[in-house]
Amino acid sequence: MRVVGIDCGNAYTKAVLLVDGKLKGKTCVPTAFDLNLAAQTALDHLYEQTDVSLADMVVATGAGRDAIEFADEQFSVVQSAAMGAYVFDPDIEMVIDLGAEGYRAITLREEGKVRHYEGNDRCAAGSGTFVETMARTLELTTDEIDDVAQEHDCDLTIASQCVVFAESEVVSLIHAKEKVPNIAYGVISGVGNRVATVAKREGVCEKTVLVGGLGGNKTMLECLTRELGVEVRSVDNPQYIGAIGAAVLAARQ
Numbered sequence: 001m002r003v004v005g006i007d008c009g010n011a012y013t014k015a016v017l018l019v020d021g022k023l024k025g026k027t028c029v030p031t032a033f034d035l036n037l038a039a040q041t042a043l044d045h046l047y048e049q050t051d052v053s054l055a056d057m058v059v060a061t062g063a064g065r066d067a068i069e070f071a072d073e074q075f076s077v078v079q080s081a082a083m084g085a086y087v088f089d090p091d092i093e094m095v096i097d098l099g100a101e102g103y104r105a106i107t108l109r110e111e112g113k114v115r116h117y118e119g120n121d122r123c124a125a126g127s128g129t130f131v132e133t134m135a136r137t138l139e140l141t142t143d144e145i146d147d148v149a150q151e152h153d154c155d156l157t158i159a160s161q162c163v164v165f166a167e168s169e170v171v172s173l174i175h176a177k178e179k180v181p182n183i184a185y186g187v188i189s190g191v192g193n194r195v196a197t198v199a200k201r202e203g204v205c206e207k208t209v210l211v212g213g214l215g216g217n218k219t220m221l222e223c224l225t226r227e228l229g230v231e232v233r234s235v236d237n238p239q240y241i242g243a244i245g246a247a248v249l250a251a252r253q
Contacts, residue, residue: 005247008064084245086112192223
């Protein structure tokens, strides 16, 4: 069975192709203003890079899933993240999903089903957008701020939760001649602390993974591991976990 999963997020739209449960292709495009067009573009790119010209089913998840007119079915962000992580490792107990404009901690029960979750979708303070904005202030990309933060020699934390105030705080630190690696670490650590607070309310789980756009961020993984007291791991293709999970959910019906 050929299933396409499309995760239409606030910043990027990700698409994957599963053939008989195996990942055969993946692509990512900016979401921009036309969500349906972004999904269609991602689907076209996916077909171009694989030998499949038509899927048996196309399913949608993500914040913009309602806008995808050609989707055969929809699944929630939480359902999809849980199943995507479960496919990676059936023993996972908690998934921390850190997206562009929100984050959530999801506890799992048997077969990748959702036990409970808590998160924040109303403020960018603990999200990828926050990190991206602060990275631009430091004249870095999102990938570069992680690498630079690895060179820090001071456990600085950016306390401001508002993007505007945090940006002002970062600029003040730059003017005060604070080292860029320390500021970069402070940005990521600040986000990690807020995300960890939500995860703690769900209950610390021994087997926890981080998914989403910052799922491979080494500094974020280290911060969450420190704050939660358990090793927080990344997964294969962390940015695509939602799309993978949606496709698997559709295939198993």
